[in-house]
Amino acid sequence: MGHKIQLTINGNSAEYEVEPRMLLVHFLRDHVSLTGTHIGCETGICGACTVLLNGEAIKSCMIFAVQADGAEIITIEGLAKDEKLHAVQEGFWEHHGLQCGYCTPGMIISGVQLLKRNSDPSDEEIRHGLVGNLCRCTGYQHIVEAVRYAAKKTNEAATKEG
Amino acid sequence: MAQKLVGQRVKRVEDPRLITGTSHYVDDIHLPGMLYAAFLRSPYAHARIKSIKADLALQHPGVVAVITGKETKDKCGTVPCAAAVPDLKRPTHYCLALDRAYFVGHPVAIVIANDRYTARDAVDLIDVDFEPLPAASDPEAALKSGAPLAHPEFRTNLAFKTEGADISEIFKKADKIVKQKLLNQRLVPCAMEPRGVIAHWLPGEQQLTLWSSTQIPHLMRTQVALMLGFPENRLRVITPEVGGGFGSKLNVYAEESLLGYVSMKLKKPVKWIETRRENFTGTIHGRGQVAEIEMAVKNDGTILGMKYHIVSDLGAYHQLLTPAMPILTGLVLTGSYKIPSVSLSVSGVFTNRMSTDAYRGAGRPEATYMIERMMDRIAQELKLDPVEVRKKNFPKPEEFPFATPMGVVYDSGNYTLALDKCLELIGYQKFRQEQAEARKQGRHIGIGLSCYVEICALGPSPAMPAGGWESATVRLEPTGKVTILTGASPHGQGQETSFAQIAADELGVKLEDIIVVHGDTSIVQYGIGTFGSRATAVGGTAVYEAINKLKAKGKKIAAHNLGVEENAVEWDGSGFAAKGQGKRLSIGEIALAAHLAKMLPQDMEPGLSATHFYEPKNFTFPFGAHAVTVDVDIETGAFKILRYVAVDDCGKVINPMMVDGQVHGGIAQGLGQALYEEAVYDENGQLLTGEFMDYALPRTTHMPWIECDRTETPTPVNPLGVKGVGEAGTIGSTPVFVNAVVDALAPFGIKHIDMPLKPEKIWRAIQAAKRA
Ligand code: FES
Numbered sequence: 001m002g003h004k005i006q007l008t009i010n011g012n013s014a015e016y017e018v019e020p021r022m023l024l025v026h027f028l029r030d031h032v033s034l035t036g037t038h039i040g041c042e043t044g045i046c047g048a049c050t051v052l053l054n055g056e057a058i059k060s061c062m063i064f065a066v067q068a069d070g071a072e073i074i075t076i077e078g079l080a081k082d083e084k085l086h087a088v089q090e091g092f093w094e095h096h097g098l099q100c101g102y103c104t105p106g107m108i109i110s111g112v113q114l115l116k117r118n119s120d121p122s123d124e125e126i127r128h129g130l131v132g133n134l135c136r137c138t139g140y141q142h143i144v145e146a147v148r149y150a151a152k153k154t155n156e157a158a159t160k161e162g
Numbered sequence: 163m164a165q166k167l168v169g170q171r172v173k174r175v176e177d178p179r180l181i182t183g184t185s186h187y188v189d190d191i192h193l194p195g196m197l198y199a200a201f202l203r204s205p206y207a208h209a210r211i212k213s214i215k216a217d218l219a220l221q222h223p224g225v226v227a228v229i230t231g232k233e234t235k236d237k238c239g240t241v242p243c244a245a246a247v248p249d250l251k252r253p254t255h256y257c258l259a260l261d262r263a264y265f266v267g268h269p270v271a272i273v274i275a276n277d278r279y280t281a282r283d284a285v286d287l288i289d290v291d292f293e294p295l296p297a298a299s300d301p302e303a304a305l306k307s308g309a310p311l312a313h314p315e316f317r318t319n320l321a322f323k324t325e326g327a328d329i330s331e332i333f334k335k336a337d338k339i340v341k342q343k344l345l346n347q348r349l350v351p352c353a354m355e356p357r358g359v360i361a362h363w364l365p366g367e368q369q370l371t372l373w374s375s376t377q378i379p380h381l382m383r384t385q386v387a388l389m390l391g392f393p394e395n396r397l398r399v400i401t402p403e404v405g406g407g408f409g410s411k412l413n414v415y416a417e418e419s420l421l422g423y424v425s426m427k428l429k430k431p432v433k434w435i436e437t438r439r440e441n442f443t444g445t446i447h448g449r450g451q452v453a454e455i456e457m458a459v460k461n462d463g464t465i466l467g468m469k470y471h472i473v474s475d476l477g478a479y480h481q482l483l484t485p486a487m488p489i490l491t492g493l494v495l496t497g498s499y500k501i502p503s504v505s506l507s508v509s510g511v512f513t514n515r516m517s518t519d520a521y522r523g524a525g526r527p528e529a530t531y532m533i534e535r536m537m538d539r540i541a542q543e544l545k546l547d548p549v550e551v552r553k554k555n556f557p558k559p560e561e562f563p564f565a566t567p568m569g570v571v572y573d574s575g576n577y578t579l580a581l582d583k584c585l586e587l588i589g590y591q592k593f594r595q596e597q598a599e600a601r602k603q604g605r606h607i608g609i610g611l612s613c614y615v616e617i618c619a620l621g622p623s624p625a626m627p628a629g630g631w632e633s634a635t636v637r638l639e640p641t642g643k644v645t646i647l648t649g650a651s652p653h654g655q656g657q658e659t660s661f662a663q664i665a666a667d668e669l670g671v672k673l674e675d676i677i678v679v680h681g682d683t684s685i686v687q688y689g690i691g692t693f694g695s696r697a698t699a700v701g702g703t704a705v706y707e708a709i710n711k712l713k714a715k716g717k718k719i720a721a722h723n724l725g726v727e728e729n730a731v732e733w734d735g736s737g738f739a740a741k742g743q744g745k746r747l748s749i750g751e752i753a754l755a756a757h758l759a760k761m762l763p764q765d766m767e768p769g770l771s772a773t774h775f776y777e778p779k780n781f782t783f784p785f786g787a788h789a790v791t792v793d794v795d796i797e798t799g800a801f802k803i804l805r806y807v808a809v810d811d812c813g814k815v816i817n818p819m820m821v822d823g824q825v826h827g828g829i830a831q832g833l834g835q836a837l838y839e840e841a842v843y844d845e846n847g848q849l850l851t852g853e854f855m856d857y858a859l860p861r862t863t864h865m866p867w868i869e870c871d872r873t874e875t876p877t878p879v880n881p882l883g884v885k886g887v888g889e890a891g892t893i894g895s896t897p898v899f900v901n902a903v904v905d906a907l908a909p910f911g912i913k914h915i916d917m918p919l920k921p922e923k924i925w926r927a928i929q930a931a932k933r934a
């Protein structure tokens with residue numbers, strides 16, 4: 001039987017009815033049609049399914065949709081504001097941080113989280129912050145550069161505004 | 163004229179959809195009324211299937227059908243193998259197992275249900291009575307007499323054997339024979355997107371559409387049509403976004419035919435998405451070669467000859483190219499060196515394991531690893547510098563085109579140049595001094611080199627199983643926009659960008675006015691696909707040649723419309739101009755004229771599009787030199803990577819940023835093999851590394867900073883001068899790590915340590931050396 005839950009996904013609040021065993025990632029993809037969040041393992045290891053849940057990056061294959069009741073979720077589709085890319089997205093484009101793009105949404109969300117915790121990370125800290133996300137294409141170097149770019153860009157914007 | 167885009171660091175046009183989550187991979191496609199498939203697969207490596215009881219599954223709410231091998235045997239055909247190997251034993255590879263299962267992961271039954279959870283639930287409700295049988299697991303053990311047989315009907319596990327030439331006379335002339343046994347362990351390709359198929363049968367139109375995560379939509383369509391006995395022209399294959407392949411999707415799989423059959427039977431769209439566990443057990447593996455090598459050398463390091471015996475672990479069945487892998491290894495066996503005599507023998511062995519097949523590099527990383535390890539072994543035995551031994555045996559730049567005893571002709575190269583650049587960047591001489599100092603202090607640092615050459619731009623059709631050309635159609639639309647249809651099937655390599663760069667330069671149009679379409683057999687003319695570092699060198703050349711054809715027609719239209727003779731007009735970078743008259747027509751204006759067709763030369767066909775099927779005359783042979791320095795902790799066997807330098811020569815570079823990306827990613831996979839990855843089967847043929855939890859893919863913190871540089875030696879094989887770079891990193895990198903660790907441990911007299919270089923193995927080697 002379905003359980004009623006309430007979620008705010010990418011700024012839109014709604015009530016949903018879900019099976020208790022429905023994984024959050026399947027719920028987002030199959031029920032809300034937000035297919036930008038990918039599945040690489042379903043066992044919490046690859047990070048392709050990473051989304052922000054109440055501002056924290058989580059692997060959405062590791063929790064049930066019902067556990068997220070009341071939460072605010074941001075997926076890759078909700079990251080750009082008013083058609084303007086998030087600095088991390090921009091960094092990935094500028095620095096060729098992706099090839100096949102499959103790991104990319106999860107990677108970008110983890111990048112966003114890492115910059116929230118540390119606005120000026122060293123390369124080592126960037127690598128540490130993304131250690132939960134697997135990529136088979138890039139060798140990670142351009143991803144590190146992408147996050148570095150985003151950090152610089154965000155800090156520069158903050159200084160200007162400041 | 164606008165700046166040329168070829169050679170520029172152009173941002174990729176495919177990225178906006180990928181960084182915003184708005185692209186579509188197979189699993190992102192949803193069709194109304196779609197059903198879901200899940201597979202029951204053999205948990206045993208070798209078992210008799212005594213019975214399959216599906217009643218409980220069928221009674222489960224939401225289950226639509228359960229399908230077994232009995233039903234599909236005559237409906238879905240057999241899984242094809244395109245490799246031509248003489249006297250090859252070929253087990254019949256039905257899409258679902260019949261009375262026996264031959265490997266862990268062998269598909270036995272399919273459940274079709276209304277949703278994916280129900281389909282997976284019902285798999286557990288099927289009762290299969292398996293009787294486990296002895297399994298052939300280790301390939302060398304499988305060759306011993308009395309070993310369990312993978313396919314008892316063949317009475318042997320030897321699928322084929324090729325004998326090498328007798329070169330014993332040459333070996334008699336040697337000052338020294340250097341021998342080594344080297345292992346290239348089995349690997350799992352692990353594209354981050356697992357495979358997946360949607361089949362959609364339209365009974366009215368009598369059309370079957372397959373969306374599949376494949377590298378070869380056109381070849382796959384032909385093969386699946388043959389498997390299903392279905393007309394090829396009514397089968398449409400679409401590869402939407404594909405999340406990596408690395409060779410694992412350069413194949414035709416049972417699931418592709420089976421899903422097509424199920425959709426036709428149930429008259430509904432059906433989706434199957436591979437789980438990661440299925441990907442580990444049921445998608446091809448790579449490598450799996452053990453080699454015994456003997457090199458005949460002079461005291462000065464000159465190589466006289468080489469004997470090479472490969473035992474190749476084929477797995478239970480031949481997938482598309484399985485038995486061809488050790489043969490491909492043979493093609494580049496001599497690497498960057500002049501080795502006048504080679505004797506190669508190959509034993510292809512059946513095991514009750516998943517098939518091996520093309521994984522990034524496909525045969526060439528194996529060859530490169532072995533020859534580059536041997537160069538260091540020779541240096542070690544002769545007490546020479548490994549640089550000196552390599553340089554002594556390089557062909558000189560003026561010796562190109564250079565024919566090797568393996569029957570291929572290297573197109574162009576300057577191996578010393580690449581090696582010298584690499585040595586300079588890593589500071590070779592200085593490192594040797596530091597090493598001597600460090601050794602005095604009891605520190606163990608080492609340096610590893612590799613000088614690779616690879617075969618790319620696969621390839622001339624006579625040398626390929628299914629044609630080695632590539633196709634392109636370039637179409638000018640009436641509004642001047644450019645549509646390129648390519649037969650290649652990029653899945654991360656970025657050809658939507660690199661082909662647009664080529665077209666932008668050749669047509670003088672803006673990048674954003676060009677679209678590159680691929681991966682839909684109903685839209686794109688027949689093509690071969692993306693693998694073997696071929697898409698840009700072969701497919702890009704097809705684009706270039708199609709544009710030339712199109713411009714030849716455009717020139718006639720321009721002359722006619724400008725009212726001058728054809729030889730009085732010339733290309734001015736973005737249109738045709740009448741020489742010395744100040745009159746011109748842009749390519750866009752010519753396109754409109756071609757479509758309005760009011761003022762065309764007599765008897766000329768309207769429209770402005772051209773198709774070219776480009777057949778390469780040879781492979782291309784990119785090369786390069788990689789170097790790594792390491793610091794080994796002899797107390798624990800762990801080591802740190804100090805620096806990594808890669809100097810690659812892939813001919814002319816279209817987009818340096820994308821070339822760097824290919825090199826980085828390739829090195830990550832090479833490092834993965836050298837340090838971490840290993841598909842481990844136990845003696846019963848059970849896969850012990852069947853998940854990311856047990857199979858170690860390199861993560862961010864495992865990768866060193868890669869210092870990339872290049873030399874540029876264009877190929878004469880194609881007009882773009884492009885050689886290809888998709889596999890270079892993987893091919894060049896694996897040996898450097900082992901060479902570096904063995905070099906660091908030279909004071910212990912350690913000769914070799916097999917990959918993956920786990921600290922435990924290194925520690926044990928040190929302990930054994932101390933005892934000796
Ligand atoms: S799909 Fe969630 S971590 Fe891999």
Ligand code: FES
Binds near residue numbers: 099100
């Ligand atoms: S870009 Fe392909 S897996 Fe990361």
